[in-house]
Amino acid sequence: RQIASCLGAIAGALSAMGHYEVAARLFGASEAHHERIAFPFVTETFAFQRALGLPEPWASMHPECEVADALRRTLLERTAALRAVTLNAELASAWWAEGRVLTLDEAVALALAAEPISPPIKAAGGLSARELEVLRLLAEGASNRAIADSLSLSERTVERHVTHILTKLDCETRTAAAIWSVRHGLA
Incomplete structure (x- = not known):
């Protein structure tokens, strides 16, 4: 469960930096692994990831969580230019689906290979x-x-x-x- 949760946290951080493709795959992997271990992938899983700047369509897939609203508002005010970028919902869904079929080892390898700062x-x-x-x-x-x-x-x-x-x-x-x-x- 810890690894699956960490995958979601890493995905949230990558998403906040604009690395949407890897983030979507890791979110999909996290969701699938939570399901495999019968641990619900609940809305709260996304609260702080969304606060860090999770873009559409993921933010709209889950209702807002009050616990992260203040943090989300503050961060979005500081990064207004990023909000102007809209992600293609079909592409995001495809990436998410690709992540859902990754083994846990493959998902961890993807997370470890992620380069949060572009060269x-x-x-x-x-x-x-x-x-x-x-x-x-x-x-x-x-x-x-x-x-x-x-x-x-x-x-x-x-x-x-x-x-x-x-x-x-x-x-x-x-x-x-x-x-x-x-x-x-x-x-």
């Missing part, structure tokens, strides 16, 4: 050091003029950097790039 090269999205500086300021809500002043660049140079950032990250807007930077631990 810098992976997280950088192919951005140069200067583009990362611009992205961090952009994510803070700075205008091109403010970014230019902060980095001693021309506004035109900042505009080019922003264009390159949007292209490299495959984002259509500054807001989408800001969300990407938060999800990847850059802002």
